[in-house]
Amino acid sequence: MYLITNGRIVLENExxxxxxxxxxxxxxxxxxxxxxFNLNSEYEIIDANGGYIVPGFIDIHSDYIEHMAAPRPTTLMDFELSIREAEKQLISHGITTMFHSLSLYKSSEFGNNxxxxxxxxxxxxxxxxESHASKHLIRHRFHARFEIDNxxxxxxxxxxxNDDKVHLVSIMDHTPGQGQYKNLEIYRETLKGYNNLTDIEIDEIIENSQRKDKMTIDMIREIGHLANEKGIAFASHDDDSIEKLDLVQSFGANISEFPITLEVAKEAKNRGMFTIAGAPNILLGGSHSGNLSAAAAIQHDSIDILCSDYYPAALLHSIFKLHEEYGHDLSQMFKLITINPAKAxxxxxxxxxxxxxxxxxxLIIEKIEDHYPAITSIFVDGKLTLKTNYRV
Incomplete structure (x- = not known):
């Protein structure tokens, strides 16, 4: 039993x-x-020191666990160790519910993982x-990222x-020439960053990728309907046109992950879909793939959710950057990483x-410097799970 006092409680709209x-x-x-409130001696007093009292963060798209388990291309750590060490890192960043975005790829041109x-x-x-019934720090969920050539x-x-092991499904197509890699020049530069390839070799990769056999429309629709029947959220990925929105909605998609343009993000939201952008996009000032600027989309009220994608620390710091540098209402920005993903x-x-x-x-978030928010107390399911004391 705890009483949190001397803080600013962040509700959904105030x-x-x-x-x-x-x-x-x-x-x-x-x-x-x-x-x-009539307290009794059983309540432990927690002083928020003037900080913000906010809901735990809900991250519905992150491949961080992949980096923890395989820190090098030829290194594979024990998986249980990886999950337990990952959750210690994630909770320190305020993430109390994590949808581990494990990828089901057939192959990747960006190297073996x-x-x-x-x-x-x-x-x-x-x-x-198994984590649901064993000791754990945060809620672990499985986000199935499925590449359509697999x-x-x-x-x-x-x-x-069917076994109730999936909590979110997203269907992905990373074929160059559309989606995330609609701009082939950016695709070429990205490939060169991973491998020492000639232009001729890259041309062959592009041609082979575009000729791969892929799931049919009916196969994708079957997955979407199965997810909907189970009450599992279904997401599209890298939507790059209004026509693609028409298609993915026919599959039952209620989430548009990383829409490529502002036009598509606006239309997805107008249609009642939840729209997701990466929090690192906010910190970096734009997309590393040359696509939609998350900050610009938020300015146009076209993004509902921020995810950590690959950098868990980005959630907290992107929210305060949106508030302090872009002038957005802080309670509304926190919804991007709390109630909105929960609804999705x-x-x-x-x-x-x-x-x-x-x-x-x-979470209790204190400013230890003018522009540096720090999470100092974390409760999950009412348990004080982590407390951090900064010193001078």
Missing amino acids: ILIGYDLAIKGDIIKKIFKKGE PIRNPENVCKFIDLID LEQVDNLKNYI VNMDDEIGSIKENKKADI
Whole structure:
């Protein structure tokens, strides 16, 4: 039982000052004006030191676990060790619910990643599933990122969904000439950054990629409908045209991950889809692939969700950058990494906002310097899981 006092409580549409928050068991018991709650000695007082009291972050797209398990192309760490060490890092960045975005690729032109071998993906899926009933720091969920040329794994994906081991599905197509790599010159430069290739070799890679056999429309539609029947969110990836939005919505997609242009992002949101951009895009000042600027899209109210993508620290710092440098309302910006992703993946009844009787996933964020926010206390399911004390 905890009482958090002397902080600014960030609700969905306002920030409360002069209020306290009581946690009992795993839920938020009460929000009340300071001094009005009849406390007993069982409550431990947590001083927020004037900081922000916010919901735990919900990250629905991140391949960070792949980097933890395979820090080098030829190095493979123990998978259980990787998950346990990854969650220690993730919780320190305020991420209390993580959708591990494991990729089901057939092959990649950007080098071999052993984590993406089918047997290794399967091991990780089982470990994520087992984590729900074992000791853990954060909520682990599985985001199945499925590349449409991976025909051999379609049945396995269906089995994972039917076995209730999948919590989000996204269908991806990284064929050069469309989507993320619509600009072939950027694709060429990206390939050269991974491999020492000649222009002729890159031309062959592009031609071979464009000729690969891929899932049919009916096959993708079947996956989408299966996910919808199970109540699992279904996402498209790298939408680059209005026509593609028409197509993915016919599959049952409710999320548009990384729309390529502002026009597409606006239209996806107008259609009621949740739109996602990467938080690193905010910190870097634009897309590393030369596509949509997340900050510009947020200025046009066309992005609903920020994800860490590959850099967990970006969630916290992108929110404060949007507030301090772009002038956005802070409570509205926090929704990008709390209640909005919770709604997109059907978890908003329990987590994603500070409300009485919701799960007590709560962070305290203090400014240790004028422009440096730091997370100093973290609660998950009402447990004080991590506390950090900065020293002078």
